[in-house]
Amino acid sequence: MKVLVLNSGSSSLKYQIIDTSSGESLIRGLVDRIGLNLSIIKQKRYDGNVYEVEKEIISHSVAIEMVLKLIVDKQHGVLMSIGEIDAVGHRVVHGGEKFSRSVLIDDNVIKAIEEYSEIAPLHNPYNLRGINAAMKALPSVPQVAVFDTAFHQTLPEIAYIFPIPYIFYEKYKIRRYGFHGTSHYYVSKRSCEILSRNINDFSVITCHLGNGSSISAVKNGKSIETSLGFSTIAGVMMGTRSGDFDPYVILKIMEKEELTIDQAVSLLTKHSGLLGVSGVSSDMREIKNASKNGNRRAELAFKMFCYTIKKFIGAYSAVLEGPDAIVFTAGIGENDPDVRELSLSGMEYMGIKIDKVKNNSCFGKEMVISTDDSKVKVLVIPTNEELVIAEDVVKIIKENENE
Amino acid sequence: MIRITKIGFYGIRNLGPGLVQSVLNKGLTAVIYEKDYDVFQAGLNIIERNIDYEIEHWGLTLKDKKVMLSRIEHIENLQDFIKHDIDILIESVEERLQRKIEVREKIKKEVPLNIPIIFTSQTNRLSSIVENDILETKSVNIHPVPSVPIYSLVELFRLEKCSDITLEIVKEFFSKLDLKIFELKDGAGLIGPRVLISTILEACDVIKESNISTEEFDMVVKKGLKMYKGPLTMADEIGLDNIKMWIEELSKMDSSVYKVPEILKNLLDKGYTGIKTREGFLKYR
Numbered sequence: 001m002k003v004l005v006l007n008s009g010s011s012s013l014k015y016q017i018i019d020t021s022s023g024e025s026l027i028r029g030l031v032d033r034i035g036l037n038l039s040i041i042k043q044k045r046y047d048g049n050v051y052e053v054e055k056e057i058i059s060h061s062v063a064i065e066m067v068l069k070l071i072v073d074k075q076h077g078v079l080m081s082i083g084e085i086d087a088v089g090h091r092v093v094h095g096g097e098k099f100s101r102s103v104l105i106d107d108n109v110i111k112a113i114e115e116y117s118e119i120a121p122l123h124n125p126y127n128l129r130g131i132n133a134a135m136k137a138l139p140s141v142p143q144v145a146v147f148d149t150a151f152h153q154t155l156p157e158i159a160y161i162f163p164i165p166y167i168f169y170e171k172y173k174i175r176r177y178g179f180h181g182t183s184h185y186y187v188s189k190r191s192c193e194i195l196s197r198n199i200n201d202f203s204v205i206t207c208h209l210g211n212g213s214s215i216s217a218v219k220n221g222k223s224i225e226t227s228l229g230f231s232t233i234a235g236v237m238m239g240t241r242s243g244d245f246d247p248y249v250i251l252k253i254m255e256k257e258e259l260t261i262d263q264a265v266s267l268l269t270k271h272s273g274l275l276g277v278s279g280v281s282s283d284m285r286e287i288k289n290a291s292k293n294g295n296r297r298a299e300l301a302f303k304m305f306c307y308t309i310k311k312f313i314g315a316y317s318a319v320l321e322g323p324d325a326i327v328f329t330a331g332i333g334e335n336d337p338d339v340r341e342l343s344l345s346g347m348e349y350m351g352i353k354i355d356k357v358k359n360n361s362c363f364g365k366e367m368v369i370s371t372d373d374s375k376v377k378v379l380v381i382p383t384n385e386e387l388v389i390a391e392d393v394v395k396i397i398k399e400n401e402n403e
Numbered sequence: 404m405i406r407i408t409k410i411g412f413y414g415i416r417n418l419g420p421g422l423v424q425s426v427l428n429k430g431l432t433a434v435i436y437e438k439d440y441d442v443f444q445a446g447l448n449i450i451e452r453n454i455d456y457e458i459e460h461w462g463l464t465l466k467d468k469k470v471m472l473s474r475i476e477h478i479e480n481l482q483d484f485i486k487h488d489i490d491i492l493i494e495s496v497e498e499r500l501q502r503k504i505e506v507r508e509k510i511k512k513e514v515p516l517n518i519p520i521i522f523t524s525q526t527n528r529l530s531s532i533v534e535n536d537i538l539e540t541k542s543v544n545i546h547p548v549p550s551v552p553i554y555s556l557v558e559l560f561r562l563e564k565c566s567d568i569t570l571e572i573v574k575e576f577f578s579k580l581d582l583k584i585f586e587l588k589d590g591a592g593l594i595g596p597r598v599l600i601s602t603i604l605e606a607c608d609v610i611k612e613s614n615i616s617t618e619e620f621d622m623v624v625k626k627g628l629k630m631y632k633g634p635l636t637m638a639d640e641i642g643l644d645n646i647k648m649w650i651e652e653l654s655k656m657d658s659s660v661y662k663v664p665e666i667l668k669n670l671l672d673k674g675y676t677g678i679k680t681r682e683g684f685l686k687y688r
Contacts, residue, residue, distance in 0.1 A: 258460075264461070
């Protein structure tokens with residue numbers, strides 16, 4: 001099947017056509033600055049053919065129409081006809097408690113996604129724009145919603161209820177939801193395959209470390225704990241997001257600096273994390289360069305980042321009662337041996353032994369980087385969220401056909 | 404689908420800078436018509452200062468500032484609004500009924516675009532500006548009290564002949580700005596401007612009678628009444644010259660209530676207009 005995978009943001013639309021028979025990405029692209037003065041479209045085909053154009057795109061509907069034209073473009077496209085698209089998969093950030101798996105989109109699903117806009121105002125409304133536009137442009141093609149939160153719906157109550165009055169869960173559904181679900185699912189499943197283990201007897205800690213980061217504990221194929229919570233600010237320290245810290249601190253700062261809620265949110269999401277501590281950058285490469293040049297705060301930021309990862313790995317090892325494997329994925333996880341090494345340092349007593357040579361040679365490829373005698377295997381696995389979405393689309397469509 | 408990407412501003416006085424900032428904040432482009440370069444620059448300075456304040460208070464980043472300021476386009480000929488293909492035109496001139504009427508006439512003559520026109524008169528009825536005029540169907544009036552985009556609601560007024568499409572576009576626009584609309588029957592100064600002006604007038608009386616400082620007054624109101632900002636700080640943000648005009652325009656409705664206080668006159672005589680001159684009721688860094 002050829003599946004069009006869409007990821008709609010507030011002013012952007014990422015797309016990819018995946019041939020699920022081979023798992024290959026045929027074409028991928030990004031429409032940026034939708035609804036702004038001048039939009040930018042960048043597209044790359046499997047053979048390296050690149051197409052870039054700037055033009056006015058006033059809405060997601062227009063963006064989808066444009067994408068469909070580009071996909072069948074004789075010079076830069078990859079399909080001969082739009083009719084070759086068998087299905088569309090939409091990344092939807094928040095599926096709340098209702099969706100623990102992907103679903104075929106109908107009016108009820110749209111209504112539910114709309115309802116969850118209340119708790120994901122920065123994501124769900126824009127995901128819906130993409131869904132509505134794609135349904136209008138491809139009315140006879142089945143469309144499937146794949147939720148970022150779905151994989152974590154298996155979290156037990158003790159992991160998802162916050163230690164605040166229970167009434168806020170009942171009134172506003174304030175609880176841990178977790179994000180990056182498709183990524184954690186993919187790398188946990190893949191690590192099981194690589195190690196030739198039985199999924200029903202396999203525990204793994206998955207570290208998705210990018211500009212946004214999260215760590216999950218996955219037992220027997222199910223997420224049982226994850227570091228992101230109700231929002232995407234929680235958990236490990238990130239590029240510009242704080243991660244966990246004493247919640248009273250932000251209340252005190254708001255009081256002292258007379259900050260509004262918007263300003264406080266911006267402080268935690270745009271000014272914190274690696275950037276906030278180092279004062280240099282949110283980019284790990286720049287942090288490390290500055291650190292090498294003697295910038296003490298950059299060094300501190302780097303060490304803090306690794307330290308928080310180590311703390312979560314320690315905690316989740318306890319939750320899993322001993323993991324079989326630890327996986328690093330996403331931009332930093334796949335490409336930064338220093339982060340991997342420092343995050344796992346001193347954990348030999350837990351059976352975690354990293355092979356420095358292997359670790360230092362691993363950049364953006366699948367590899368086991370632990371020593372042969374390491375009780376806990378350590379792996380690097382490049383994530384592939386789009387493939388998960390495409391495969392889920394196929395699964396859901398087949399299930400529906402059978403029904 | 405309604406296209407809203409470029410917003411025209413007829414002037415950048417009164418509450419213009421705050422509205423421009425709101426527009427830039429949401430990724431839209433502001434095309435500003437202002438013949439007087441000094442006025443344009445003064446407006447720009449207010450916007451920059453507001454953005455810097457937000458950066459100091461963690462609300463924005465330096466990168467945000469750069470991107471936002473790059474979305475301002477300055478024009479000196481009204482007809483250039485046509486070239487820039489604006490989607491909405493916002494009037495932002497001095498708070499004088501006569502000026503609003505002049506703007507109405509100029510728009511008719513030189514900007515014959517079929518787009519909504521948003522008047523921002525804080526103290527005049529929309530009917531006084533466009534009733535029985537050809538612009539009546541595509542005009543609304545709003546009362547955005549703030550001069551900086553931290554508030555979440557605008558009061559909106561329209562006349563009976565205002566077209567549905569005008570209202571639809573205006574609603575879409577304010578929804579893009581994350582501003583809720585509260586629709587009111589046409590009136591002068593409802594609700595925000597009148598409450599604010601009354602509070603400022605009361606503040607001037609209290610200061611005169613009690614000898615407390617303006618800083619103390621604002622502090623007591625802020626902490627005692629749990630307001631986000633004191634009324635005198637808000638007046639400084641809006642501009643004391645604007646506040647004086649608001650009071651004078653409202654005095655046409657009831658001259659016994661709305662009188663320009665001595666303290667305000669004295670400050671303006673000294674050239675202090677608030678934050679933009681770094682001194683008003685309060686002093687600023």
